[in-house]
Amino acid sequence: MKVVIAPDSFKGSLSAREAAQAMAAGVRRAWPQAQIVLLPLADGGEGTAEALTAATGGRLVEHAVTGPLGETVQAIYGLLGTDGGRAVVEMAQAAGLTLVPEGSRDPRLTTTFGVGELIQAALDTGVREIVVGLGGSATNDGGAGAMQALGVRFLDRLGKPLPWGGAALSRLARIDLDNFIFPSNQVRVIAASDVRNPLIGPDGASAVYGPQKGANAEMVAQLDAALTQYAEILKRDLGCDVAGLPGAGAGGGLGAAMSAFLHAEFRPGIDVVLDAAGFEATARGADWILTGEGRIDRQTLSGKTISGLLSRSRTLGVPVLAFGGSVDQDALEDLSAQGLIGAIPLVAREVTLTQAMQEPARVLEDAVANALVRLPTSSS
Numbered sequence: 001m002k003v004v005i006a007p008d009s010f011k012g013s014l015s016a017r018e019a020a021q022a023m024a025a026g027v028r029r030a031w032p033q034a035q036i037v038l039l040p041l042a043d044g045g046e047g048t049a050e051a052l053t054a055a056t057g058g059r060l061v062e063h064a065v066t067g068p069l070g071e072t073v074q075a076i077y078g079l080l081g082t083d084g085g086r087a088v089v090e091m092a093q094a095a096g097l098t099l100v101p102e103g104s105r106d107p108r109l110t111t112t113f114g115v116g117e118l119i120q121a122a123l124d125t126g127v128r129e130i131v132v133g134l135g136g137s138a139t140n141d142g143g144a145g146a147m148q149a150l151g152v153r154f155l156d157r158l159g160k161p162l163p164w165g166g167a168a169l170s171r172l173a174r175i176d177l178d179n180f181i182f183p184s185n186q187v188r189v190i191a192a193s194d195v196r197n198p199l200i201g202p203d204g205a206s207a208v209y210g211p212q213k214g215a216n217a218e219m220v221a222q223l224d225a226a227l228t229q230y231a232e233i234l235k236r237d238l239g240c241d242v243a244g245l246p247g248a249g250a251g252g253g254l255g256a257a258m259s260a261f262l263h264a265e266f267r268p269g270i271d272v273v274l275d276a277a278g279f280e281a282t283a284r285g286a287d288w289i290l291t292g293e294g295r296i297d298r299q300t301l302s303g304k305t306i307s308g309l310l311s312r313s314r315t316l317g318v319p320v321l322a323f324g325g326s327v328d329q330d331a332l333e334d335l336s337a338q339g340l341i342g343a344i345p346l347v348a349r350e351v352t353l354t355q356a357m358q359e360p361a362r363v364l365e366d367a368v369a370n371a372l373v374r375l376p377t378s379s380s
């Protein structure tokens with residue numbers, strides 16, 4: 001019997017790799033004879049660099065960059081495969097929400113400057129393709145900070161450079177590209193994301209994701225107005241209309257900069273990872289696929305890891321069982337329609353949230369073992 005274990009991270013408790021190992025331990029307890037294949041996944045957010053590097057036999061590189069609050073942080077990017085021709089940059093490494101303490105979260109001020117520094121570090125190795133994961137950001141600066149790191153100057157009406165942060169974009173009057181050199185004709189850029197939100201408006205970066213980053217209603221309005229000004233100047237100076245572009249709002253608007261300045265191709269992050277991992281070849285002939293993430297809810301339906309996994313698994317005829325820190329029952333009907341056999345919550349009558357957070361690997365292992373003893377050992 002073959003079991004493919006393909007979870008995303010359980011945010012705040014387990015990386016995708018750690019989750020896969022805990023799930024594998026549970027499988028061994030229930031089905032000792034099973035052939036187990038570990039395939040940690042990500043969808044463009046946290047863990048994307050590690051997942052893609054592992055899937056391609058590449059290596060991670062540590063690099064000191066500017067963090068979202070202007071401090072120095074140690075970040076990683078990945079060189080994929082063995083030929084050195086491709087790289088992955090994960091914005092969460094340089095501008096992630098987990099890098100900002102809750103009491104300091106203010107998306108009017110946080111910057112993506114470090115993301116640009118990671119992109120430059122990857123460029124300096126001579127790569128021909130860069131995947132940029134757009135998830136998990138603490139920022140709402142439209143990617144302006146990342147482009148500043150690459151030489152773009154964003155100027156006010158007096159010709160002075162704008163400071164970092166999304167709020168400053170309300171004063172944007174002109175974009176200066178004199179010092180911006182990016183070899184777009186030589187380097188392909190893929191923007192990997194699990195969202196398709198536009199840059200501005202009620203479904204845009206500020207309104208939908210700003211509150212998660214510390215913005216109140218007044219801040220959201222301020223940030224949306226600033227990104228509106230940004231979009232207008234991008235259209236005038238670069239000829240790129242990003243205001244309503246699907247995916248431009250990803251990463252606090254980093255998607256807009258990826259399109260306008262780097263001419264990026266947008267792809268669902270989970271598809272990028274599944275393709276790199278050779279998912280179809282790995283999962284073909286499997287009896288079960290086990291997956292999971294921190295919370296299974298309606299957002300899971302929209303480009304997240306489990307949704308993308310279900311789409312691929314259906315064509316192979318392999319059943320999928322999911323585990324989540326919590327499971328929204330309202331989402332299960334739609335997930336079942338996509339082919340999900342079941343979704344098992346880790347926090348249940350026998351396990352409290354405190355226990356699950358204190359011993360996440362043990363709780364996940366136990367949940368898998370207990371679930372599998374009740375399942376057939378073959379999908380046929």
